[in-house]
Amino acid sequence: MNFNEIAALDKADPLANKRDEFDLPADTIYLDGNSLGALPKTVKSRVAEVVSQQWGCHLIRSWNDHQWIDLPTRVGEKIAPLIGAAKGQVICCDSISVNLFKLLSSALSLNSQRNMVLSTEDNFPTDLYMVQGLSNLLGPELCQLTLVAEQDIEQSLNDKVAVLLLTQVNFRTGQLLDMQKLTKLAHEKGILVIWDLAHSAGAIDVELDKCHADFAVGCGYKYLNGGPGSPAFLYVAKRHQANVKQPLAGWMGHAKPFAFDATYQGADNINQFLSGTPSVIAMSALDAALDTWQDVDMAKVREKSIALADVFIKLLQAHPSLIDLRLCSTEDSSQRGSQLAFAHTDAFAICQALIERGVIADFRAPNILRFGFTPLYTSFEDVWNAVTILVDVVETQLYKESRFNLAGKVT
Amino acid sequence: MNFNEIAALDKADPLANKRDEFDLPADTIYLDGNSLGALPKTVKSRVAEVVSQQWGCHLIRSWNDHQWIDLPTRVGEKIAPLIGAAKGQVICCDSISVNLFKLLSSALSLNSQRNMVLSTEDNFPTDLYMVQGLSNLLGPELCQLTLVAEQDIEQSLNDKVAVLLLTQVNFRTGQLLDMQKLTKLAHEKGILVIWDLAHSAGAIDVELDKCHADFAVGCGYKYLNGGPGSPAFLYVAKRHQANVKQPLAGWMGHAKPFAFDATYQGADNINQFLSGTPSVIAMSALDAALDTWQDVDMAKVREKSIALADVFIKLLQAHPSLIDLRLCSTEDSSQRGSQLAFAHTDAFAICQALIERGVIADFRAPNILRFGFTPLYTSFEDVWNAVTILVDVVETQLYKESRFNLAGKVT
Numbered sequence: 001m002n003f004n005e006i007a008a009l010d011k012a013d014p015l016a017n018k019r020d021e022f023d024l025p026a027d028t029i030y031l032d033g034n035s036l037g038a039l040p041k042t043v044k045s046r047v048a049e050v051v052s053q054q055w056g057c058h059l060i061r062s063w064n065d066h067q068w069i070d071l072p073t074r075v076g077e078k079i080a081p082l083i084g085a086a087k088g089q090v091i092c093c094d095s096i097s098v099n100l101f102k103l104l105s106s107a108l109s110l111n112s113q114r115n116m117v118l119s120t121e122d123n124f125p126t127d128l129y130m131v132q133g134l135s136n137l138l139g140p141e142l143c144q145l146t147l148v149a150e151q152d153i154e155q156s157l158n159d160k161v162a163v164l165l166l167t168q169v170n171f172r173t174g175q176l177l178d179m180q181k182l183t184k185l186a187h188e189k190g191i192l193v194i195w196d197l198a199h200s201a202g203a204i205d206v207e208l209d210k211c212h213a214d215f216a217v218g219c220g221y222k223y224l225n226g227g228p229g230s231p232a233f234l235y236v237a238k239r240h241q242a243n244v245k246q247p248l249a250g251w252m253g254h255a256k257p258f259a260f261d262a263t264y265q266g267a268d269n270i271n272q273f274l275s276g277t278p279s280v281i282a283m284s285a286l287d288a289a290l291d292t293w294q295d296v297d298m299a300k301v302r303e304k305s306i307a308l309a310d311v312f313i314k315l316l317q318a319h320p321s322l323i324d325l326r327l328c329s330t331e332d333s334s335q336r337g338s339q340l341a342f343a344h345t346d347a348f349a350i351c352q353a354l355i356e357r358g359v360i361a362d363f364r365a366p367n368i369l370r371f372g373f374t375p376l377y378t379s380f381e382d383v384w385n386a387v388t389i390l391v392d393v394v395e396t397q398l399y400k401e402s403r404f405n406l407a408g409k410v411t
Numbered sequence: 412m413n414f415n416e417i418a419a420l421d422k423a424d425p426l427a428n429k430r431d432e433f434d435l436p437a438d439t440i441y442l443d444g445n446s447l448g449a450l451p452k453t454v455k456s457r458v459a460e461v462v463s464q465q466w467g468c469h470l471i472r473s474w475n476d477h478q479w480i481d482l483p484t485r486v487g488e489k490i491a492p493l494i495g496a497a498k499g500q501v502i503c504c505d506s507i508s509v510n511l512f513k514l515l516s517s518a519l520s521l522n523s524q525r526n527m528v529l530s531t532e533d534n535f536p537t538d539l540y541m542v543q544g545l546s547n548l549l550g551p552e553l554c555q556l557t558l559v560a561e562q563d564i565e566q567s568l569n570d571k572v573a574v575l576l577l578t579q580v581n582f583r584t585g586q587l588l589d590m591q592k593l594t595k596l597a598h599e600k601g602i603l604v605i606w607d608l609a610h611s612a613g614a615i616d617v618e619l620d621k622c623h624a625d626f627a628v629g630c631g632y633k634y635l636n637g638g639p640g641s642p643a644f645l646y647v648a649k650r651h652q653a654n655v656k657q658p659l660a661g662w663m664g665h666a667k668p669f670a671f672d673a674t675y676q677g678a679d680n681i682n683q684f685l686s687g688t689p690s691v692i693a694m695s696a697l698d699a700a701l702d703t704w705q706d707v708d709m710a711k712v713r714e715k716s717i718a719l720a721d722v723f724i725k726l727l728q729a730h731p732s733l734i735d736l737r738l739c740s741t742e743d744s745s746q747r748g749s750q751l752a753f754a755h756t757d758a759f760a761i762c763q764a765l766i767e768r769g770v771i772a773d774f775r776a777p778n779i780l781r782f783g784f785t786p787l788y789t790s791f792e793d794v795w796n797a798v799t800i801l802v803d804v805v806e807t808q809l810y811k812e813s814r815f816n817l818a819g820k821v822t
Binding site for chain 2: 023025032035036044047051052058059060061062063125129130133136137221228230254259260263278280282355364
């Protein structure tokens with residue numbers, strides 16, 4: 001592949017114009033939007049307006065006058081079309097961890113004859129921790145975590161399993177699980193499924209309703225670009241909403257939050273899954289970031305995501321000097337999310353050297369170098385340049401310099 | 412009392428210079444800082460810097476380089492001296508509702524021979540809802556809520572009670588409970604106490620350590636001025652930290668959050684009470700707001716808070732036309748927080764008319780008009796002017812005009 005071919009890909013890219021909607025630092029190739037999305041320009045002005053005008057000038061009145069009170073619903077409804085959900089099923093609130101606790105409790109209560117939560121050994125740790133926390137609270141007779149390898153999920157579905165908890169795209173390898181197939185197989189065994197969309201919402205064309213999904217959680221600060229620690233979201237299929245009671249029964253989930261009743265009566269819709277008061281500034285940032293998505297076709301996002309990663313692999317494979325970078329992600333793009341993982345003994349040092357050279361990737365212990373591809377603001381030229389720099393870092397052995405080999409914090 | 416006396420009070424006020432640190436809208440007298448604090452000027456620049464520089468330019472690297480990862484601890488340690496807590500006991504995270512769930516579970520597990528959570532009928536609803544949510548999850552044999560009137564707390568302390576859940580300052584009446592006495596009485600009966608400081612942190616001189624408090628939660632967006640829906644905080648006395656496991660076991664509470672272990676091992680310090688990733692923008696706003704407090708003596712805050720409310724009452728009582736505004740707060744300032752409540756048949760309409768005239772108070776169903784006094788930015792002249800306008804609204808019967816009598820939303 002030569003540079004002319006790369007330029008042709010950018011020229012033909014239907015999403016190329018989206019890049020202008022982001023503030024990206026000069027001299028940086030950002031391949032870590034799977035960890036923290038870049039800053040949409042519209043967020044800057046929105047946050048300034050919320051702080052100075054809505055809060056500073058209008059003060060308490062903004063709860064009504066600027067509809068702060070409806071933010072969780074409004075933001076949820078903006079996320080819904082990106083993950084294939086019809087109205088009334090998605091709401092923005094809390095963190096993924098806290099939302100998982102709500103959904104795990106809900107799903108277990110719907111399947112109370114069983115106690116097993118099945119998940120994968122390589123699931124994102126906080127997901128497993130939340131099951132362990134619930135298990136510790138309820139006791140193993142009511143909630144028991146069982147872990148299996150990703151390839152053993154199907155054969156582990158049986159009538160002891162209450163809830164299957166899966167992350168659609170593996171945070172390390174980028175392995176994409178088959179939501180439609182696994183949900184169907186689980187349902188056949190009477191199992192409810194919770195999908196974690198942390199690495200898929202905004203990256204691939206998620207189809208929750210079409211897959212008859214039960215529950216899902218997802219992240220605002222990765223591909224959705226809502227800012228560091230942006231509020232998360234959750235999805236509960238309409239058919240389950242009136243049948244569950246989630247335990248974090250805060251005032252915002254009350255059927256009549258302003259009646260100030262002493263007795264909790266959860267809303268019979270998605271609002272029940274709200275708990276305490278959310279940060280208006282943080283949620284407004286995500287709200288503004290979501291405007292960037294309004295004219296975006298998720299099928300085009302998926303198409304470009306695959307093309308970016310395929311080009312990256314192709315360019316890498318053309319360089320014999322990169323032979324020690326072992327691809328841990330599948331080459332089958334239909335089974336991959338929007339990131340690539342490579343194992344290398346010196347992954348940490350290579351990552352640090354790349355960052356110094358302006359290519360931001362990330363490292364995951366013990367030896368993984370991760371590159372994320374965010375179709376809204378990553379170009380094929382970025383991929384070309386990143387590989388050029390990676391080749392240089394490896395061929396010149398720049399990464400062997402002592403400053404890159406410090407034991408660093410991992411983010 | 413005449414205006415000269417008012418002016419003299421402002422002149423002698425040691426906190427008078429703090430007002431310049433806030434952005435307050437012109438032509439507004441803001442007496443609702445007990446609901447949403449005003450905007451500290453420093454927050455505007457900090458939020459802009461976090462969004463544009465830390466996030467926009469420095470991207471993922473800011474987790475280390477701008478110490479995002481330590482924000483919950485750093486902010487907690489800034490709050491600690493305002494509530495009489497030594498280091499290592501306060502952390503900033505989640506909402507009050509979610510934090511109450513963590514502490515209720517923790518306190519019940521320490522007192523597992525008992526199942527009763529005792530609280531007051533007039534406690535803030537979300538506090539009661541969280542107990543109900545936990546009770547629904549665990550079953551009444553493990554968690555059962557009992558409510559009594561505020562005046563019956565003492566006589567209700569017995570060896571069936573596991574946890575006493577109290578809000579130090581009543582959200583409606585401003586009634587201040589005696590933290591020292593009630594904590595001591597509770598401990599004598601083997602009861603653990605959770606204090607909700609929503610209406611006291613930043614308003615009165617809270618002394619958690621001195622009162623041998625066990626647990627507390629509090630709010631960032633009222634007197635601490637962290638912005639709408641600002642993250643909350645929690646306090647766990649050192650002596651309890653290694654003996655409890657809170658159930659919302661997210662990755663940030665892990666002893667080694669970056670080890671990515673599949674098994675949760677909670678930190679043996681206050682960090683265990685963290686759960687998921689917090690909003691960096693929202694928590695940075697609170698962090699900046701807390702800088703305003705660094706040279707503030709809480710004893711002076713308490714003194715001025717009492718003086719402001721006393722002057723308000725005195726001025727009101729000098730006007731016979733205000734006889735129908737019945738004070739529901741105690742006149743004994745030692746038993747009062749930093750707000751006053753008045754009952755009036757037309758409280759809603761009076762509140763609306765006041766707001767139109769630039770005096771922002773708030774309404775609490777069914778018939779309460781609430782005035783909050785925030786010593787950092789409220790002057791005695793504000794109080795004088797507010798009463799003047801209130802007198803005018805009542806004497807001219809302005810509030811009887813139809814536009815003020817719409818059934819409005821309550822915030």
